[in-house]
Amino acid sequence: MRKFILDFEFNEKTGATRIVVDFNDPSMSTIEINEAIRNGEILEEVLKETGRLFGDNVASRVRNGEIAAVCLDHHPELRKDDGGIQINQEITTKREVKQ
Numbered sequence: 001m002r003k004f005i006l007d008f009e010f011n012e013k014t015g016a017t018r019i020v021v022d023f024n025d026p027s028m029s030t031i032e033i034n035e036a037i038r039n040g041e042i043l044e045e046v047l048k049e050t051g052r053l054f055g056d057n058v059a060s061r062v063r064n065g066e067i068a069a070v071c072l073d074h075h076p077e078l079r080k081d082d083g084g085i086q087i088n089q090e091i092t093t094k095r096e097v098k099q
Contacts (some may be wrong), residue, residue: 001025004049008058018068019058021046037071 005022023042025033036042046069051059061067 001027002045004046006049006053008054016068018070019046019050019054021069021071023060023071043069044073046048 002025003022007020007022008017009020010017021042023033023037028036040081047059047063049064050069058067062069
């Protein structure tokens with residue numbers, strides 16, 4: 001069973017806003033979770049839950065990248081130093097092409 005913990009954070013000093021996502025699915029391996037993060041599968045579920053909890057306006061701003069969605073990926077210690085993996089940004093990957 002998938003479990004999401006969503007936390008809406010606002011930094012009063014910097015004005016930065018983000019949704020911190022803690023994701024757990026005991027049926028998935030760490031590699032499978034990382035792939036789900038990379039291919040956007042988790043983001044779609046996070047957006048759905050964000051809309052339900054915080055409203056469609058906040059979910060729309062997360063989708064547009066105005067508010068960062070950050071996954072802690074089983075590392076809660078990343079929260080204290082603004083770490084984590086931003087899951088609502090374009091990820092570029094290098095691919096070797098044989099010619």
